[in-house]
Amino acid sequence: MLSVCVAIAVIAVPGLLTGYAAGVRGWALAGLTPLLSYAVGGLTGPWTAAAGLSFTPLTYAVSTVVFVTIASGVRKLTVRRRPPEPGPGLWARRGHLAVGACLLFAAVIGGYATLLGLGHLGALPQGFDAVYHGNAVRYIADTGDGGLFGTGHVNWYGDAAPVFYPNAYHLLAAVTYRLSGASIPEVLDANTVLLPGLLALSLVTLVREFRGRAVLAGAVALTAVAPVMGVYESMDRGPLLPFALGLTLTPLSAVALRRYLERVAPDTGLVLLLAAVGLLCVHSSTLFGGILFAGPLLVQRWLGGWRRIGRDLLALLPIAVVALLVAWLQLFGALGLANSAVPYYGWPSEWRASTALGALLGFQHQEPHPQIWLSVALFLGIVFFARAGALRWIGLTAAVTGLAYMAVASSNAPLVMALSRPWWDDPYRFFAMAAVPLCVLAAHGLAETQAWLSSRFSRIPAVAVAVVVLLGFVLLSNGLYFRSNGARVAAGYQAADPSKLRVTPGEAAAMEELGQLAKPGEWAMNDRFDGTAWTYALSGVRTVAAHYDETLPPSDALLLADRFRDYETDPAVRAAVRRLNVRWVILGKPSTEPGKPYQPGLTGLAGEPFLQEVWRDSDAVIYRLRP
Template sequence: MIAVPGLLTGLALGLRGWTLAGLAPLLSYAIGGLTGPWAAAMGLPFNTLTYAIATVLFAGVAFGIRRLTVRRWPHEPAPKLWDLRGHLAIGACLVIAVVAGMYAITRGLGTLDALPQGFDAVYHGNAVRYIADTGDGSLFGTGTVNWYGDAFPVFYPNAYHLLSALIYQISGASIPATLDANMLLLPILLALALIALVREFRGRAALAGAVALVSVAPVFGIYESLTGGQLLPFALGNALTPLAAVALNRYLNRVALDTGFLMVLAAVGLLCVHSSTLFGGILFAGPLLVQRWVKNWRGIGRDLLALLPIAVVSVLVAWLQLFGALGLATSQVPYWGWPSEWRATDALGALLGFQHKLEAHPQVWMSIALLLGIVFFRKAGAMRWIGLSAGVTGLFYVVVSSDDSRLVMALSRPWWDDPWRLMTLASLALTVLAAHGLAETQAWLRDRLPWVRERFVATAALSAVVFLGFVAASNGLYAKANGDIVRTGFHQNDVAYQRVTPLEQTAIEELGKLVKPGQWVMNDRSDGSAWSYALTGVRTVAAHFDPMFPPSDADLLAKHFREYETNPAVRAAVQRLNIHWLILGRPEPGAKYSIGLQGLSDGAPFLKEVYRNQDSVIYQLNR
């Protein structure tokens, strides 16, 4: 689902090698992210058939554009950059990185079907189940699981959920396993994207190998976003963000229909994954333009003129996502942002020390590699712009982390004024600089040892010493420590802090056996029953922990459900929603049941107990 459509479209566009491997997932998300909403607008379901048809259409258009471009505007192929030995070395580094990254995530999950405990994870789980069950690929459909009826319509970019829904359908795995599998893919997606970035700017094979290794080491690069499954689409988008610079550079170096088509798909793909990802791509890749214009200020007009049709076409094909995002930004949904974390100097120290609030110790070897990257910065060549990218994204994080002013909140709204997300974005450029430091250390040693420089075997051995030395010194690219950070969001060893306990999951599974199709279940937002739809397909009155803007019937029942026998309005709402059951789980620490459900855990005359364990009880409603 994630590789093949993008590979076919990329091949049709003339992409090959590492560039194709890096861009393929982004192209797949662009295809799926556009197909779902447009199919819904035309009254068509989103399923494997429509996705396959869309893939054929996109690949066909790409093939036609490529043929037309090559025929009418021939160009010379790029000269060979890396030999076979270089490719093999990069592949070896990629394997080490992926093993370390997947080990860290698996260590954090505990099991490959662990249920994420984060606040927003339930939205993603229910959204995947909703698309799989209904085929509704619209941008507002996933929110109707919780905000139904007269509730405020909730927009959410859904490329992540669309492809995950197909994976869920085809694999037969559970929703938690589907979400976990997507997490496990992030190390390889990020490493491939950064290798493609190095390839595009003609970096050495040593840099490509180093960037693969270093990509999975920073704790705030991947792992903090996975604590509890909170930021799954954001984490995916961040892993794909470096590809914005790849597509931009290819287009501006050869303005043509085929590179323009790739540029549109890359921009739209980032937008379809998450609204903030497109803005992150602009922040990350924007400094590339500065480097181009400093070298040739006369090219500013040419570049801007070339980017104009890209912007126009992107708006036309993705206007559903753009207007949905703009509508959310100007809607009645309040925007409070997040409080500042600490002083600017502390934030800068955390960034350069690769240590956030959850980590006990700084990642010293990452800091050393970053320092080396700064020392050898003048050797960055065509990638010097990455220094400015690190400065822009890093400064943005420091400001947001230390300043709560309205201007800062407004500028950081795409990231919900969240310092954690901006730190993750800043990690991309810092990772490339750290990798540059390792690669140039290898080159510095090589150039000072003539007997090494003149022999391939000796050069390879020196590279292995530098790179594997970094792996060893960092305790396997900090895999265990990073895994422990992921674990904090799953509370595998501390049931007291789980939003959904194992016994609640057992009760939800029993609920799925009892409820007939079309019947709904009354529940409370403060316990784990909001996961019922994702786990069993059973609709509940509350399907998110978020109490904001509930449907009027849900609000009424939360306040008055215990008055069922005496309140006609309650009985009418029960009738409208076809409620036949009540499930009460264990409220999260510090929370209480809604007032309309208080006092019902021991039963009531209109309730018949059908199942109970230590954390949950299920009642059948005597209607």
């Protein structure tokens, strides 16, 4: 668990110090802390790379001091002219304690469900995207390159076009890797088990900022970690780690936006700036998701007085300008990716719009059974929606994100494809985004049920009624569906037969062994479709293919994949081997996907005179290239 503790410290300390220096206090500080940390790291990495400096734990610490100093200066400048903002009030001490208990319980249940799916910390994710994230974290930790195109160099090197990827997730994970001494899979898993708790914390902060009752805050902590299509499906598919992280932080966009618009000042403006930039640094789509989530807040404000429109837009203009200057590396990188040669195919539609609506209301995507008690709570939330007060805008957020999911799930129309490009037209991602406001509505249903029961049974203390309602929801949902949620996560990490895994234990052992055999700077030839794309993350040895992705690979990788077995007779192959300093060959079990056995250049290598077998187990073999 050391890796989890280190990950918490890496995610918490810089943001906590920066937020406190900027004048953020209480639940707002607790909730905004992770997002501010990702803003600090996400800005530091690319700018240090642009300056020719390395990103290391020391760099991260120094940049934290810089951000804290800036935040402190802005705060002091602000309070000289404007009084500090008053606290939200409303909750008594026991309310804070009760909400804290609900949040802790939710974080433990969500983390346990995740760990149940992982099997153990250090489990290697089997999906398509994970290998990119694992190799990216190792690359930053080994090279100190915090640039936005650096993480792609592991697979797209040489004459391949550079690949842009927002890297705040990888930067902070690289710090955790360096400080904890854990393996790359364990670092990824340590961050993954925190995701349900982070979402619960963000939603509790949202409720607190909008003056919701403590019962609503406690309820939203529980509903946040219950739906399978929230963070758990993103853990199974890919896993989509930066997207899932961004999803947990998205509600904070509304928190930072409201704090600024209620008190337009440099200190609240700085927090809003860092929140927006932090979302962008985690992933480009996360900023768009934050706009979808918080945009309805502006609608509710403006319906309360049309004169606010001009004032709010004028107040937001300088934030937008400064954000453009501060995060131009991320913004122009994202624009360049959208206009690059990287193909955009999107995902096929899943089903009819009516079926998609049923999936939303039933909290049931690809699962065999709906999460019925979440649906009951959501129904109650809709019934009592008029009592949502300052949070009524969340209904519009649910409608917008829900309709977006229904459109993507049921149509491949050009307009739908174009508008959904930041999310790759992926129904799973839109379903996850819709789940967040639906959780808030479900929590509202539970809280208003408590209020209704308290008014009917006034002799029973309201606290006792709250305990009955929330505990009843936990029990009826079988512990917030932790077993079924864990089973969904397990599909991306475990298999009843380990030999059926995409990356088998035998392949992992071979990759680690190669790390002991190879000298620094030596590369290995490998197949793109077996598990050995993980070699760099697990051993530090670079491979010719470092991702399952076939998109626009380097010419040397194409050549060797097609003709490596002709090494003795083909001068072009030998030249490519020299350029890359290939000294080893590592082969795992051939992919079981149709049409993806070993690549042509890697078939029939056993017994070739230019290779010497040095290690073998049931799933993998390592050859040394003879001089």
